[in-house]
Amino acid sequence: MKTQDTIAANRAAGTDTLIGYFPLGYPSLAESIEAAVAMVEEGVDVLELGVPYSDPVMDGLVIQEATGEALAAGFKLRQTFDAVREVSSRVDAPVLVMTYWNPVAQYGVEKFASDLQAAGGAGLITPDLIPDEAAEWLAASDAHDLDRVFLVAPTSSGERVKTASDLSRGFVYAVSTMGITGERQEVDTLARGVVSSVRQQAPEQFTAVGIGISTSEQAKAVNSYADGAIVGSAFVRAYQDGGLPALRSKVRDIVSGLRK
Amino acid sequence: MANLRDQVGPYFGEFGGRFVPESLIAALDQLDATYQAAKADPTFVAELAELHRTYTGRPSIITEVKRFAALAGDIRVFLKREDLNHTGSHKINNVLGQALLAKRMGKTRIIAETGAGQHGVASATAAALFGLDCVVYMGEVDTQRQALNVARMQLLGAEVVPVKTGSRTLKDAINEALRDWVTNVETTHYLLGTVAGPHPFPTMVRDFHSVIGNEARAQMLSEYGFLPDAVAACVGGGSNAIGIFHAFLDDESVRLFGFEAAGDGMDTDRHAATLNYGKPGVLHGARSYMLQDEDGQTLESHSISAGLDYPGVGPEHSWLKDLGRSEYRGISDAEAMEALRLLSRTEGIIPAIETAHALAGVLKLGKELPAGSSVLVNLSGRGDKDMETAARYFGLLGTD
Ligand SMILES: Cc1ncc(COP(=O)(O)O)c(C=O)c1O
Numbered sequence: 001m002k003t004q005d006t007i008a009a010n011r012a013a014g015t016d017t018l019i020g021y022f023p024l025g026y027p028s029l030a031e032s033i034e035a036a037v038a039m040v041e042e043g044v045d046v047l048e049l050g051v052p053y054s055d056p057v058m059d060g061l062v063i064q065e066a067t068g069e070a071l072a073a074g075f076k077l078r079q080t081f082d083a084v085r086e087v088s089s090r091v092d093a094p095v096l097v098m099t100y101w102n103p104v105a106q107y108g109v110e111k112f113a114s115d116l117q118a119a120g121g122a123g124l125i126t127p128d129l130i131p132d133e134a135a136e137w138l139a140a141s142d143a144h145d146l147d148r149v150f151l152v153a154p155t156s157s158g159e160r161v162k163t164a165s166d167l168s169r170g171f172v173y174a175v176s177t178m179g180i181t182g183e184r185q186e187v188d189t190l191a192r193g194v195v196s197s198v199r200q201q202a203p204e205q206f207t208a209v210g211i212g213i214s215t216s217e218q219a220k221a222v223n224s225y226a227d228g229a230i231v232g233s234a235f236v237r238a239y240q241d242g243g244l245p246a247l248r249s250k251v252r253d254i255v256s257g258l259r260k
Numbered sequence: 261m262a263n264l265r266d267q268v269g270p271y272f273g274e275f276g277g278r279f280v281p282e283s284l285i286a287a288l289d290q291l292d293a294t295y296q297a298a299k300a301d302p303t304f305v306a307e308l309a310e311l312h313r314t315y316t317g318r319p320s321i322i323t324e325v326k327r328f329a330a331l332a333g334d335i336r337v338f339l340k341r342e343d344l345n346h347t348g349s350h351k352i353n354n355v356l357g358q359a360l361l362a363k364r365m366g367k368t369r370i371i372a373e374t375g376a377g378q379h380g381v382a383s384a385t386a387a388a389l390f391g392l393d394c395v396v397y398m399g400e401v402d403t404q405r406q407a408l409n410v411a412r413m414q415l416l417g418a419e420v421v422p423v424k425t426g427s428r429t430l431k432d433a434i435n436e437a438l439r440d441w442v443t444n445v446e447t448t449h450y451l452l453g454t455v456a457g458p459h460p461f462p463t464m465v466r467d468f469h470s471v472i473g474n475e476a477r478a479q480m481l482s483e484y485g486f487l488p489d490a491v492a493a494c495v496g497g498g499s500n501a502i503g504i505f506h507a508f509l510d511d512e513s514v515r516l517f518g519f520e521a522a523g524d525g526m527d528t529d530r531h532a533a534t535l536n537y538g539k540p541g542v543l544h545g546a547r548s549y550m551l552q553d554e555d556g557q558t559l560e561s562h563s564i565s566a567g568l569d570y571p572g573v574g575p576e577h578s579w580l581k582d583l584g585r586s587e588y589r590g591i592s593d594a595e596a597m598e599a600l601r602l603l604s605r606t607e608g609i610i611p612a613i614e615t616a617h618a619l620a621g622v623l624k625l626g627k628e629l630p631a632g633s634s635v636l637v638n639l640s641g642r643g644d645k646d647m648e649t650a651a652r653y654f655g656l657l658g659t660d
Contacts, residue, residue, distance in 0.1 A: 054426065054558040055543065057438040058281050064425060077555040101279055102542040106556030128279050128542075155286035155445065164282065175283055179443040 003094040003122050003147050003170035006045055007206045007227050016223035016258040019208055020044035020251065021098065021232030022239075024083050025052055025075030026066040033083050035239060035247055040091035042248050043255030047087065048125060048230065051080055051099035058100075058127040060182030062233040066240065077103050081119040088120035096147060096170070098125040104137075113140035123147025123170055131167045138167065149173050154190040158201060161194075165202035171227060172198055176211045182233050184212030188221060195226045216257025223258065264509040264585060270459035273582065275575035278458040280438070280545040287445045292460040294365050299467070304360065311356050312471070315389070316346050319475045322483065322636075327606035328619075332626025338488065339609070339639040340476045340504060349612065349641030350472060350500045351382040351453060357468035359386035362449035369393040369448045373437045375402055375430035375496065376567030376614060377409025378641055379453030384418035386451075394418040397436040399429035402566045409645050427560040430496075430570045434544050454497025455574030458545030462574050469503025476636060477507040488636035490515040490625060494617040495535070495588065496567050498574035500640035505586060515587070518577065519621035521563035522590030532561035534573040535581050535588040548575040564593040564649065567614040567641075595620040597653055600643065612641035613649065 010017045020039045024032050036047055052067035052075050059067070080097060088095045097116065104112045104124070116124070123146040129137065131150055141148045147170030152161050154175065165172045176191035177184060191209045198207045209222045210230030219229035231254060238250035269276050278288060298304040312318035320341045329337040342350035362370055370392050374380030380396040387394030396413055400422040403410050413420050426432035434457075441450040455462045455469075473491075480487055491508050493501035495518040508514045523531035531537065538549040543558055551559040551571035563569040580586040591599075596613060599620035604610045611619060618637050625635060643650065651657050 053556075055431065055435050057435050057544075058442070060439075068425070071557065102552070102558075103556040105542055106539075106552065106554065127281055128545075130278060130280070130282055130285060133277050133279055151282040153281070153283035153286075156282055157286065160282070160285065175281075178283055178445060180439050 003046055003096065004206065006094055007171060010045060011227065016220065017045045017208070017228035018043065018219060018255060018258060019046040019048055019228050019230040020235055021048040021050055021230065022235060023050040023052055023063065023066045023070055024080060025070030025073060027069060028073060029075065029079050029083060033086050035244060036087045037090050038244055038248050039235065039251050040093045042251035043259070044251055045093055046228070047093055047095045048098045048232070049083060049087070049095060051077065051097060051103055053100040053103060056100060058180055060180045060233060062237050062240070063181050066236050077107060081115050084116065084121040085119040094122035095120070096122050096125055096149065098127065101126060101129045109136040110140045113144040113146055117144040117146060121146070123149065125149040125173060127151060131163050141169070151175055152194055152198060154178055154194050158197065161197045162201035165198050165205045168205060171206035171208045173230070174198060174207050174209045174226065176209050176213065179211060181211055183214035183237070187212045187218055191222065192225055216254045219254050220257050265506060269463040272576045272579035275540070275548050275578040276459060276462060276546050278545060279542045279547065280458045281442060283442045284445065284458070287441070288458055288460065290365060291361065294361050295460055295464050298361060298364060308357055308360060316352050316356065317344060318471065319479070320344050322476060322479045325603070325607045328603055331602055331606065332623045334631040335626045335629055336634040337622055338480070338634065338636045340472060340636060341639050342472060342500065343609070343611065343615070343639050343642035347378070347382045347385050348644060349378040349382070350469060350503060350638070351379045352385070353471055353503065354453065354465050354468040354499060355379070355382040355386045355451060358449065358451045359390050359392065362392065362451070363390060365449060367447060367449040369395070369444065370451045371395045371397065371437050371440050371448055372451045372453055373397045373430065373433035374453065375399070375433070375569060376565065376612070377402070377406040377413070377645055378567060380418070380420070381409055381412050381416070383451050383453070384413040384416035387418060388416045395440065396420050397423050397433040397440070399423050399427070399433050401428045402430065405649060406566055406645060408648065430566070431558065431572070438544070454499040455502050455576060456497045456544055456546060456548070456572055462546065462576055465499055466502045466506060466576060469499050470506040472500070472503040472638060473505060473507030476504060480636065486634070487511055487514055489513070489633040490517055490629060490635045492517045492519065492618050492622050492625065492635055493638040494568060494614050494640060495520050495573060495577065496570050496614060497572070498577045500638050502574060502576055504636070504638040509585065516585065517621060517625065518586055518588040519591045519617045520588055521565055521568035521617055522592045523562035525592045526590040530562035531590060532563045532569050532571065533590040534571060535577060536590050538571070540578065543572040546575045548578045549573055549581070565596065565613040565617065567612070568617060589621060591617040591620045597650070599623060600650065601654065609639070610643035611639060612643050613646045615640045
C-alpha cells in the first residue's frame with residue numbers, strides 16, 4: 001500500500017497516524033524483521049526501516065549504537081530487500097526505507113529503486129540527500145513508482161520548503177527541532193512553524209513530524225496540527241531495554257494515546 | 261581550456277556538492293554568502309592580511325635544503341616553511357579566515373574536529389584571540405597519540421571532547437562535530453579544518469590556504485628566478501596540498517605530487533591512500549574518492565600520522581586526479597619516519613609526521629625526475645607534537 005493512501009485513509013476516518021522507525025539488522029536481521037512486524041501488529045501505520053550506516057550524522061546515541069551493533073553483527077545492504085520483502089508480505093502497512101545516501105549511490109540508484117519496488121517497498125526517506133542533489137533519485141523513484149520523503153527543517157527558507165514539499169511523495173518529513181534523533185521533552189514550538197510553512201507552500205502535501213518524539217502525549221499533540229508523528233529512538237530504546245515485549249508495550253502505549 | 265585556478269564549488273567536475281541534512285543548508289548558505297561578501301570587501305582582505313603579518317608570521321620563508329636534497333639524488337629541494345607559522349602548521353591560515361567570518365556572522369561559539377591536534381590547536385588559538393567559545397572534537401585514539409596537543413588546546417581555553425564512536429579517529433570527530441552543528445547552528449560556526457565537507461568549505465578553505473602557493477610561487481621567481489619543476493605535499497583531507505598547488509595549477513611545466521599515507525604499505529589493506537585505493541562516494545557532505553566497502557560503508561584508515569588518518573579527501577583533489585593534473589602516491593609509515601629522521605639529521609628541521617610523508621615522496625622523486633630538477637615541498641608543520649610518537653618509534657625513551 002502507498003504511504004499517501006494510508007495517511008489519507010486515516011485522515012478520512014479521523015484517526016491519527018503513527019510512523020515507526022526500527023533499524024534493520026538489529027540485533028539480527030531476523031529479530032529486526034520480527035520487531036517491524038510486531039510494531040505494525042501493535043498499531044504502527046507506516047514503517048520506516050533504517051539501513052545501518054557507518055557515519056550516521058543525523059542520529060543520536062541510541063540509534064548510533066543500535067545500527068553500529070547491526071553492522072558489527074554483519075549486516076549487508078542487500079538484506080534490506082530481503083527484509084522489506086518479508087515484512088511487507090506479513091503486514092499491510094507501507095514499508096519505507098530510511099537510508100543515508102552513500103549505500104544507495106554505491107548499489108546504483110536505479111538498481112536500488114528497481115530492487116526496492118520488486119521487494120514491495122514503498123519508497124525512501126533520505127536524511128542526507130537534499131532535492132538539489134537528487135536528480136538521479138527523482139528519475140528512479142518516478143520510474144519505479146516509489147515514495148520519496150525529503151526533509152524540511154525549522155531553518156529552511158520558504159523556497160526550500162516548497163521545493164522539498166513539491167518533490168516529496170508520501171509525505172514530507174518536518175524536522176521538529178534543530179538536532180539529531182533522540183528523545184526530547186519539548187518538540188512542539190518549532191515543529192508547528194515547520195508544518196505551517198509546508199501547509200502554506202504546498203497545501204496538498206502531507207506532513208509528518210519527527211525527531212525527538214517519544215511519548216504518547218507528544219505524538220497526539222503533533223497529530224493535531226500535522227498528518228503524522230514519527231517515532232524512532234524511543235522504540236529502539238525500548239527494545240534495548242526489554243526486547244520485543246518492551247517494544248510492543250511501548251508501541252501500545254503510544255497508540256493508546258492516539259486512538260482514544 | 262578555462263583556467264583550472266578559476267574553478268570554484270559547489271562542484272569540481274562530478275565531485276563536491278552538499279550531501280548534508282536539510283537542517284544545515286541555511287547555515288551553509290549563510291556561510292557562503294558571508295564569505296562571498298567578505299572576499300570582495302577590501303576591509304576583510306586587509307584585516308586578514310594584517311593578522312597574517314603580525315600574528316601568523318607571514319610570509320613564511322623558503323629554505324633550500326642541500327644536504328637533504330643530496331640524499332634524494334641530483335635535485336634541488338626547497339621547503340615552504342609553514343612549520344614556522346604561529347601554532348606550528350599551515351592550519352592557522354584557514355582558521356583565522358574562518359574565525360573572522362564567524363565574527364561577521366555574529367556567532368559566539370566555534371567547534372572544530374581535529375586529528376593530529378594541529379587544527380584543534382589553531383582553532384583554540386583563534387578562539388582565544390577573538391574571545392569565542394571553542395569545543396574541539398577529537399577521536400579518542402587521537403587524544404592518546406597526540407596528548408600534548410590536547411593539553412595545548414585546554415591551556416588555550418578550549419574544551420576537548422574525546423569521540424568514542426566508530427573508529428575513534430578523525431572521521432568520527434567530524435561526524436560528532438556535524439551533530440553538534442545541526443543542534444547548535446544558531447550560535448555556532450563549524451570551523452572545518454580541511455578542504456573536505458559540503459560546499460562552500462572545499463572552496464573557502466582552499467582560498468584561505470592559497471596564500472601558501474601564491475607566496476611560494478612569487479618567492480621562487482624573485483629569489484631563485486625560476487619556477488620549480490615539481491611541487492609536493494602530503495595529503496590527508498588535502499588542505500596543505502591544495503594550498504600550495506593552487507597557484508601552480510595553470511603552470512603546465514610544474515608537476516604536482518600529493519603523497520598519501522600508505523600506513524603498513526601499499527600492498528596491505530592498512531592504509532589511508534584514499535585517492536589510490538578509494539572509489540567515488542559520499543562522505544561528510546561531499547562526493548569524492550573515499551575508502552569504502554561494496555555496500556558504501558566507510559572503511560577505517562590506518563596511518564602512524566593522525567593528521568593523514570582519514571578515509572576521505574577533498575573533492576578538488578578527486579577532480580585533479582581524474583583530470584591527470586596532479587599525481588597521488590602512497591608513502592608507508594616506515595618511509596615517512598625515515599624521512600623525518602633524515603631531515604632532522606641533515607637540516608636541523610624536525611617536520612610533523614604528516615609532512616614527513618611529502619619528504620619521503622621527494623626522496624623517491626629524486627630517483628625519477630630528470631637530473632637538476634627542482635622540487636618545492638610544503639613543509640606543512642613542525643614535529644614538536646609528534647615527539648612522543650617519534651621517541652617511541654626510534655626507541656629513544658629508554659624505557660620500552
Ligand atoms: C602538519 C600537518 N600537515 C598535514 C596535515 C593533513 O591535513 P591536510 O591534508 O588537510 O593538509 C595535518 C593535519 O592535521 C597537519 O597537522
